[in-house]
Amino acid sequence: MSRSKWQIITGALFIIISAVFYLIHYAIFRDSHQILLDIIGYLAFLPLQVLLVTLVMDQLMSAREKRALLKKLNMVIGAFFSEVGNHLLSLLPDFTSQMEQIRNDLVDNNDWSDKAFSDMGKCISQFNYPMDSQKGNLEDLKKYLLEKRGFLLGLLENPNLLEHESFSDLLWAVFHLTEELTCRADLINRPNADHQHLSGDIRRTYFLLISEWLTYMKHLRDDYPYLFSLSARMNPFDPNASPIIK
Numbered sequence: 001m002s003r004s005k006w007q008i009i010t011g012a013l014f015i016i017i018s019a020v021f022y023l024i025h026y027a028i029f030r031d032s033h034q035i036l037l038d039i040i041g042y043l044a045f046l047p048l049q050v051l052l053v054t055l056v057m058d059q060l061m062s063a064r065e066k067r068a069l070l071k072k073l074n075m076v077i078g079a080f081f082s083e084v085g086n087h088l089l090s091l092l093p094d095f096t097s098q099m100e101q102i103r104n105d106l107v108d109n110n111d112w113s114d115k116a117f118s119d120m121g122k123c124i125s126q127f128n129y130p131m132d133s134q135k136g137n138l139e140d141l142k143k144y145l146l147e148k149r150g151f152l153l154g155l156l157e158n159p160n161l162l163e164h165e166s167f168s169d170l171l172w173a174v175f176h177l178t179e180e181l182t183c184r185a186d187l188i189n190r191p192n193a194d195h196q197h198l199s200g201d202i203r204r205t206y207f208l209l210i211s212e213w214l215t216y217m218k219h220l221r222d223d224y225p226y227l228f229s230l231s232a233r234m235n236p237f238d239p240n241a242s243p244i245i246k
Helices: 003-029 032-095 099-106 114-125 138-147 149-156 159-163 165-182 192-223 225-233
Strands: none
Touching (some): 032 138, 032 192, 114 192, 149 165, 159 165, 165 192, 192 225
């Protein structure tokens, strides 16, 4: 039975049931005037009922479903950082001379409070760390990204990622950087314009990676304290990071 046919039959059945009850009401009380008043009253309330059900309740249900979906997506994001992101955060600083400033912004005086997250967010939003594609080892970066390409492609197969725009942007930035590096046989002898282009790609990836890491850490702090504890101890920006609790 098609869905539309089932809906028609169901609708007709409810109308018949309603009519039967009105007939029973008339057979017992013989008051057609009261029946007419009831029908008009119900019809008058119908727009309000539609408003409450379709707008208010629908919005509440949508918000609840979105929160549940974001929780599932944060599991995917956690897998990304465990498999790719954390190590990538340790590779990309080789391409900047401002690592001490980054550590100062993301490690020093960081007690993971709301104020600390706010301060770190402001630092990242004003991301002004210069990146230089000639400063780090592009061959190692290329090799690592190619090793993780299959895992990243698997993440893109998840259609729910479209609901998480910032993480989707990060994945596309990582893929783009991978393609740029893969297309170049020689990553050492390059013209200055090409050097600047790759520097921009690395900078974009690093900015989105740090931003997403910060958002993910706040999610862990608020919802999964036991996972947050290890992630905080293994802060990729802290050169003295250790899983050992002191």
